[in-house]
Amino acid sequence: QSALTQPASVSGSPGQSITISCTGTSNDVGGYNYVSWYQQHPGKAPKLIIYNVSNRPSGVSNRFSGSKSGNTASLTISGLQPEDEADYYCTSHAGSSTYVFGTGTKVTVL
């Protein structure tokens, strides 16, 4: 199973909005509404920020939002803040209890 495709890097100034795409196939992203997003700061464990395409866990800022169209999911970070600088990974259920992760995107706050 090939990894989901994400841009290697995305940058923005404080206060701006950025969007990270996550492209898969009809066997994963396009076939299920089980796309989740994770934020990972250097040396830390991943943290769940979006599940079920667009749902936020309790305690996650509403500046994070998710969506999906066809085989592509997206994560938008609004009002970019310095603490948002991190790596972001999407993942999708791919059937039979398996997963596929995205290639990862490094977000830089200018």
Next chain:
Amino acid sequence: EVQLVESGGGLVQPGRSLRLSCAASGFSFGDYAMYWVRQAPGKGLEWVSGISWNSVYKVYADSVRGRFTISRDNAGNSLYLQMNSLRVEDTALYFCAKQESNWEFDNWGQGTLVTVSS
């Protein structure tokens, strides 16, 4: 508070074996499927293996199938990964993760580092 604490990593020669453990607390361990996810140095996340709450279903990534075995002890709140025939490309930080009802991983451990090198 949910806690997942991995252990058992270390330096091992190619072809040898290692057993990872993940001690869980703060939730009803036996009610949840659990997974192992790894991250090679400087690389992205890769799911490795998963096990259902009752150990009936076990899944493996193609890259480890036939070499790794996942298991769990619900009475002891522990998850395991037996890794045999280790390869250099298995070098990674191994995380255990709790799977929630919508296929998301809502809690992760801090990881245990496995280095395969001669």
